[in-house]
Amino acid sequence: MNLTAFNDFIKSTFGNLVEQFKENDEYGYNNPRSQDIIQVGFTTNLTPDVIRKAVDNKVQFIITHHDAWDFLYEVREQCMQDLIDNEISHFYIHLPLDCAEFGTCNSLLHEIGISKITQQTHYEDNHEIIGIGDYNEPIAFEELVDRISNALAEDVKAWKNSNTTIKKVGVVTGAGNSTDLIRQAKEAECDVYITGEKSLYSVQYAKFAGINLIVGSHTFTEIFGVKSLVERLKAAFNEIETIYLEEEHVE
Known part of the structure; x- marks a missing residue:
C-alpha cells in the first residue's frame, strides 16, 4: 500500500x-x-x-x-x-469517522450488544445529531454500566436518574457533554445517554431531565x-x- x-x-x-x-x-x-x-x-x-x-x-x-x-x-x-x-x-x-455507518458511535453501540441502530449520528444544519440504538429486550441499568466498563476496560461514571430498564440508548462518543445532545436523547425517549466527557452542566441537566447518564473516557469511547x-x-x-x-x- x-x-x-x-x-x-x-x-x-x-x-x-x-x-x-x-x-x-x-x-x-x-x-x-x-x-x-x-x-x-x-x-x-x-x-x-x-x-x-x-x-x-x-x-x-x-x-x-x-x-x-x-x-x-x-x-x-x-x-x-x-x-x-x-x-x-x-x-x-475526525467527523467523517464519527458519522460513518461503521464509525465511532455505531461501533460503540455494537460493542455493547445493541440489536438495531435506529438513528445514525450525523450533522444537520451544522448541528450534531445523536446516534440511537435499541435492545430487543430491556436490560438493567447496572448491567449496561458493566457492559460499557468491560468494553472500555475502565471504570465509567454513571448516574441513575430513572428506575426504567434500558431499551433505547442514545450516544455521542467523545465530547458529547452538551446539554443540547442530552435534550435530544430525552426528546427521543432514550432510556440512557452515553458519551465520553461530562461537565457540571451535563450532570445537572441529565438529573433534571430524568435521563440516565453514563460517561466513559473520550479516548476509549x-x-x-x-x-x-x-x-x-x-x-x-x-x-x-x-x-x-x-x-x-x-x-
Whole structure:
C-alpha cells in the first residue's frame, strides 16, 4: 500500500462524508511520505507517547481519530518533529469517522450488544445529531454500566436518574457533554445517554431531565470506530500489518 492507494480507499470508504467535512480541519495528513507501507499503527489520539510506541513497533504510518491539538501548547510541535525525525506518516479522520455507518458511535453501540441502530449520528444544519440504538429486550441499568466498563476496560461514571430498564440508548462518543445532545436523547425517549466527557452542566441537566447518564473516557469511547476503519483497510490491503498503539487510561 502507498498513500495514493490509501487516499483512494478513504474516498471510496467514506463517500460524500469527505466532501461534507473540510479537509485539514476534519481529516488529513501530517508528514506524508511516498513509500510502500507495510506497518500501520492506529489509536485514538496523536501524542508523543503514541509516536514512541510507533517507533518501537517499526510503524511507518499512523492512523488516528484526532490530529494533535494546537491548544495543547508545544505538544503538536513535538509530534510534528517526532514524525519527521522518525520518517513516519500520519493520517487523522475526525467527523467523517464519527458519522460513518461503521464509525465511532455505531461501533460503540455494537460493542455493547445493541440489536438495531435506529438513528445514525450525523450533522444537520451544522448541528450534531445523536446516534440511537435499541435492545430487543430491556436490560438493567447496572448491567449496561458493566457492559460499557468491560468494553472500555475502565471504570465509567454513571448516574441513575430513572428506575426504567434500558431499551433505547442514545450516544455521542467523545465530547458529547452538551446539554443540547442530552435534550435530544430525552426528546427521543432514550432510556440512557452515553458519551465520553461530562461537565457540571451535563450532570445537572441529565438529573433534571430524568435521563440516565453514563460517561466513559473520550479516548476509549472512540477507539472502536478507529478499529473498524483499520479492519476495512486490512481487508482492502492484506499485505499490511496493523498494530494497535494502545494509550493509557489517563482521563
